[in-house]
Amino acid sequence: xxxxxxxxxxxxxxxxxxxxxxxxxxxxxxxxxxxxxxxxxxxxxxxxxxxxxxxxxxxxxxxxxxxxxxxxxxxxxxxxxxxxxxxxxxxxxxxxxxxxxxxxxxxxxxxxxxxxxxxxxxxxxxxxxxxxxxxxxxxxxxxxxxxxxxxxxxxxxxxxxxxxxxxxxxxxxxxxxxxxxxxxxxxxxxxxxxxxxxxxxxxxxxxxxxxxxxxxxxxxxxxxxxxxxxxxxxxxxxxxxxxxxxxxxxxxxxxxxxxxxxxxxxxxxxxxxxxxxxxxxxxxxxxxxxxxxxxxxxxxxxxxxxxxxxxxxxxxxxxxxxxxxxxxxxxxxxxxxxxxxxxxxxxxxxxxxxxxxxxxxxxxxxxxxxxxxxxxxxxxxxxxxxxxxxxxxxxxxxxxxxxxxxxxxxxxxxxxxxxxxxxxxxxxxxxxxxxxxxxxxxxxx
Amino acid sequence: xxxxxxxxxxxxxxxxxxxxxxxxxxxxxxxxxxxxxxxxxxxxxxxxxxxxxxxxxxxxxxxxxxxxxxxxxxxxxxxxxxxxxxxxxxxxxxxxxxxxxxxxxxxxxxxxxxxxxxxxxxxxxxxxxxxxxxxxxxxxxxxxxxxxxxxxxxxxxxxxxxxxxxxxxxxxxxxxxxxxxxxxxxxxxxxxxxxxxxxxxxxxxxxxxxxxxxxxxxxxxxxxxxxxxxxxxxxxxxxxxxxxxxxxxxxxxxxxxxxxxxxxxxxxxxxxxxxxxxxxxxxxxxxxxxxxxxxxxxxxxxxxxxxxxxxxxxxxxxxxxxxxxxx
Numbered sequence: 001x002x003x004x005x006x007x008x009x010x011x012x013x014x015x016x017x018x019x020x021x022x023x024x025x026x027x028x029x030x031x032x033x034x035x036x037x038x039x040x041x042x043x044x045x046x047x048x049x050x051x052x053x054x055x056x057x058x059x060x061x062x063x064x065x066x067x068x069x070x071x072x073x074x075x076x077x078x079x080x081x082x083x084x085x086x087x088x089x090x091x092x093x094x095x096x097x098x099x100x101x102x103x104x105x106x107x108x109x110x111x112x113x114x115x116x117x118x119x120x121x122x123x124x125x126x127x128x129x130x131x132x133x134x135x136x137x138x139x140x141x142x143x144x145x146x147x148x149x150x151x152x153x154x155x156x157x158x159x160x161x162x163x164x165x166x167x168x169x170x171x172x173x174x175x176x177x178x179x180x181x182x183x184x185x186x187x188x189x190x191x192x193x194x195x196x197x198x199x200x201x202x203x204x205x206x207x208x209x210x211x212x213x214x215x216x217x218x219x220x221x222x223x224x225x226x227x228x229x230x231x232x233x234x235x236x237x238x239x240x241x242x243x244x245x246x247x248x249x250x251x252x253x254x255x256x257x258x259x260x261x262x263x264x265x266x267x268x269x270x271x272x273x274x275x276x277x278x279x280x281x282x283x284x285x286x287x288x289x290x291x292x293x294x295x296x297x298x299x300x301x302x303x304x305x306x307x308x309x310x311x312x313x314x315x316x317x318x319x320x321x322x323x324x325x326x327x328x329x330x331x332x333x334x335x336x337x338x339x340x341x342x343x344x345x346x347x348x349x350x351x352x353x354x355x356x357x358x359x360x361x362x363x364x365x366x367x368x369x370x371x372x373x374x375x376x377x378x379x380x381x382x383x384x385x386x387x388x389x390x391x392x393x394x395x396x397x398x399x400x401x402x403x404x405x406x407x408x409x410x411x412x413x414x415x416x417x418x419x420x421x422x423x424x425x426x427x428x429x430x431x432x433x434x435x436x437x438x439x440x441x442x443x444x445x
Numbered sequence: 446x447x448x449x450x451x452x453x454x455x456x457x458x459x460x461x462x463x464x465x466x467x468x469x470x471x472x473x474x475x476x477x478x479x480x481x482x483x484x485x486x487x488x489x490x491x492x493x494x495x496x497x498x499x500x501x502x503x504x505x506x507x508x509x510x511x512x513x514x515x516x517x518x519x520x521x522x523x524x525x526x527x528x529x530x531x532x533x534x535x536x537x538x539x540x541x542x543x544x545x546x547x548x549x550x551x552x553x554x555x556x557x558x559x560x561x562x563x564x565x566x567x568x569x570x571x572x573x574x575x576x577x578x579x580x581x582x583x584x585x586x587x588x589x590x591x592x593x594x595x596x597x598x599x600x601x602x603x604x605x606x607x608x609x610x611x612x613x614x615x616x617x618x619x620x621x622x623x624x625x626x627x628x629x630x631x632x633x634x635x636x637x638x639x640x641x642x643x644x645x646x647x648x649x650x651x652x653x654x655x656x657x658x659x660x661x662x663x664x665x666x667x668x669x670x671x672x673x674x675x676x677x678x679x680x681x682x683x684x685x686x687x688x689x690x691x692x693x694x695x696x697x698x699x700x701x702x703x704x705x706x707x708x709x710x711x712x713x714x715x716x717x718x719x720x721x722x723x724x725x726x727x728x729x730x731x732x733x734x735x736x737x738x739x740x741x742x743x744x745x746x747x748x749x750x751x752x753x754x755x756x757x758x759x760x761x762x763x764x765x766x767x768x769x770x771x772x
Contacts, residue, residue, distance in 0.1 A: 096738050099522040124523030216613065219721025274613030274632055406739045410722065417723050421637045435547045438538070442742065445519065445534070 034340035041079040042340045044347045045108035049087040049094045049330065055296070057084055059363035063356045067347065078343045083108065102126050107337040109344045110351070113156060114221070115148060115328035119243065120403040122150040127333040129153035133345035138352070145396045146369040148331050156333030157352040158369035160361050163392040164226055164291040164326040165312040165384075166211065167298075172286040176206045184382075187314050187391040190323060193234065193261070196316040200270035203286045211287035212275040213262070218416040224399065224409045226289050227262070227416065229325050232397050233318035234258035238412075243402025244440050250411065251433040258318075259415055260425045273420045281305060287313075291326070292388050296365035312384040314391050323395040329366060367392065404440050411436040453510055457502045465491050515747035522741035535748035549749075551724045552732040555716075558641055559648075559728065560709045567649040567705055568698075571656030576690075578657070579664045589661075593654040600651065604718035607647050608634070611719075637725035644715045644726060652708070656701050663697030664690070699768045703761055710757045729753055 035043040046064070050057045064080045067073055073080075087094035095117070101107045102124065113121055121127045131139070131154035139147070139154065148156035173179040178199055185191060191199075203210035217223045228238070236255035239246055249255070265271045280288030281302040288294070298306055317323045332351050338344045350356060357373035360366075367389045368374055379386035402408055411432045418428045465487070472487045516535060520528045542549040578589050595603060610618045611633040620630040634640050671689045680688065691698070713730035720726045722735065729749060737746030 096522070099741060102523060103525045120523065126523065273635065274630060276616040404740075406741070410735070410739065413722065414724065417721075420632075420635055421725075431546070434545060435542070438542065438545075438547070439740065442519075442538070442745070445531075 034343070037079060039077075039079075041073075041077045042343045044078055044080050044110065044340065044344050045083065046080060046110040046112075046332075046347070046351075047083045047085055047097075047108045048112045049085060049114075051086040052082075052084040054086075055363040056360065059360045060084075063351065063359055067350045070350070072346060072350065076343055076346060078347065080347055098126055099124075102337075105337060107335040109338040109340065110332055110334055110348060112159065112330050113148075113333055114330055115146075115156075115158065116221075116399045116405045116409070118148040118155055118331075119150050119401050120405060121333070122153065122155045123403045125336050127155040128336045128338065128341070129155060130157075130334050130345065130348065133334070133341060134349060138349055141354075141370040141372050142352075143369055143371070143392065143396075145327055145392070145398060146329075148333065150401070156331035157348070158329055158331045159352065160329050160357065160364060160366040161327060161369040161392055161396075162225075162291050162293070162329035162366050163388040163396060164229075164289065165314055165388055165391060167280060167288040167290055167294060167310060167312055167384075169207075169280065169283060169286050169306065170309040170311060171283070172203065172207045176203055176286075178202055182313055183311075185313050186387065187323070187325075187394045190314040190395075191316050192321075193316045193318060197265070197268075197270070200265065200287075201268070204269055207286045208284040209272055209275055209279060209286070210270045211265075211289065212277075212279055212285050213265070213271045213289045214275075214277070215262075215266070215271065215273045215416060215420070216275060216277070218413040220413075221409055223416050224412045225326055225328070226291070228399055228412065229315045229397060230262065231255055231258040232324035233315060233322050234261065235318060235320060235322060238400040239402055239408060243400060243404065243408075244444065246408075246411070246433050246436040246440060250436060251429050256426050256429050259419065259429060262416075263419045263423060263425050266419075267423070278302075292366040292385070293364060295384055299365075310384075312387045314387060315395070324397040325391045325395045327392055327396040327398055329369070402440075404443055407436055407439040411439075449511075450507060453507055454499075454502055457506060461491075461495075461498060512747045512750055515744050516751040517748075518744045520742075520744035520747070522737075522743050528744075531744070535745045536752070538745065539748055539752065548724070548727060548732055548735075552727045552729045555641060555726060556710065556712065556728045556730075559645055559712050560706065562642070562645045563648050563709045563712075564702065564705050566645065567653050567709075568656065568701055570649055570653040571701070572660050574653060574657040575660035575664055576686075579661060589657075592657055595651045596654040598651075600714040601718060603647070603651050604715050607643075608719050611643060634720050635723070640720060640723070640726050644712075644719060647719075648709075648712065648715055652705070656705065659697055659701055660694060663694035667693035695768075699765070702768070703764055706764065707757060707761060710753065 035045070037043055046060075048057070048060050050060070052058070052061060060082060064082050067078075067080050072078075085094055085097060098107070098111065098113075098121070107126065111126075113127070118127070122129075127148075134154065134157065138157075142157060143161070146158045146161055147154060148158070168182065170179060170183075173182060181195075181199065182191070200210040214222060214226055217226070231238070234254060234257065236258040237249040237252050238255070239249050262271075266273065275285065276282075279285040280290075281298060283305045298310060315323065315325045332348055334341065334344050334348055352370070354368075354370060354372040354376060357368040357370055358376050361368050361373070361377070367379075367385055368377065374389060377385070379389055399405070400408060414432050414435075415425075415428055418432075419425055422428060468487045468491070469484050472484045517530055517532060518528050519531045519534070539549050543553065544550075574592050578585050578592065608617075612618070612620065613630065613632050613635065617630075617633070619633065624630055633643055667690065671693070672685055675685045675689055711730050712728050713734060716723070716726040716728055717731055717734070722731075727735075730753070733746050733749045733753070736742050736749065
């Protein structure tokens, strides 16, 4: 009896496993028809890169709930469902998931993606060209530099913009007698690199560290995002226009000299790889290079330490008066596997609408990427947000466009990392350029 | 892709079917000689084995076959449809990168350094602890739990814990002590000469508790009269260790050496979480992850995996052969 039962159980187990394995052919997104719920509403699936409980996640939750309750949703029989798939800082789970979904044909209708990935996602067929689906009025309202374009097509629209600047502690500057030199600085009358160095030098000994450039953040994209404007402002270059050649660009004399300058700042004690990531927040450091996301951090968590006695300064201009500032944040894009493009386009317009932009940027502290939302926000000249917006408008430069962006970013971060332990910047840049060129060549084989 | 998977699973099932038929034939012939070796028993055994064999096929056999195949293609994660057979091109690129002292060279050297130091250190620590807790001292159970505790804590948690301890500036625990003592903070994790040694120490600390238990079970199996005899012969403690303990745990030691060696070759989490992608801590497994997931070149990444498998397999074979010879 026992033996028979064992045989029967084994058989059932084997059959069920076999059925599971061989039944995998048609994934959840299989077929060409859009998903429709029991009420006849077309389901538009969205995947975002943040946790639902994060301020940004809660903002997405709010605006999609508002959409589901809106007249637009009712008239067009649309229902939005959001999948929160948090992206880790060191890993690349979210991006890998997108690649796997593409291969399995299970991409959701709309996804969020980081701006530098536009080229590779468009080239790979993850993102669809939405230039014909989004109204011209909406398209024209976005800052030109913020749009996710590739080979003339529009592959996404930004949720927000992420201009960065140099935060400064007014009390430390005041005590050093330097406040007057920077207080009224704007994107138009930004300081030069020489003035930046002079101020750093004057701040030495008056605080724990003159400036934290977040050089320790070279394990992830942060370092590339924050530091590339320094290189561009000093005449440096990264890649050829088609994004496929690094030799002669990344190792150009200007690029090497610009990286060398960063290393010199470390040697001179202006900045440090071993800085504390809360040094500025706790009033120990005079300056801090960071993005708009530090604004809510200071106002909510570190109000007691800094109060309102802080501001943001623009990136310093290079020798030939060249100016550059960081741009590029996460965007919404429609995927090529979207099965209800017209309905998804309506949802996409809602997600990047003026109201949504205001709602999301209120939660994240970043600045909107469309003019009408900036008008609603009505930033006061002299405020940190106004400086970021003004700078984005006047000196914003994108990170290099290439389908091999992960490889480029890795090379850039590799240079920053290796400069920590070696003063031979030229050799470091040369090695990384050769390696990057090898990686770029793989795409052309 | 689904078609290939079905073909591979089909081949696996066919092979399995062959074994079943062979065993049934053997069972039929032997039916008269051995009462318990019957056709019915053979079929039942295979049916009971089937779920495990299918899981093995899907989660071990299938990925190995795929990885082996991908190593000879230019498979790019975002362009699976354009996958082409490229022969040994990936391997040529790997050797080129090695010769120009790129990431492959750094990863190989760092992995080598890690293996060379961590294997003796971890085994030494484990054996030392096992000898210590093997003594009949009151409360030794508490020590065993204490030494074993790091094993049950996840690698991620211990890695972040050590980052807090060894952190840069005056924010790390150790550095804050140094600063209190009037010394300059030390960049423990980002020193190209010293960083890997910290990772080696932390890995050995984390892993030795597990091997301690294995050694302990080996030590318990040694006949105590051998020690008494050795003592009567006037053997010192050191001599007893070499002449009684080591031969007594030889088979356990072989197992531990092989498993620690293989585990060490696969080091990835600690450098990834503690230093990120650094030329002085990147390892082969970490490089494989970067190439396959960050850069999305699955073919190239699979080629690294294949080379690693060949090298680890060969060294393990030699290790087993040498240790067996001594038996």
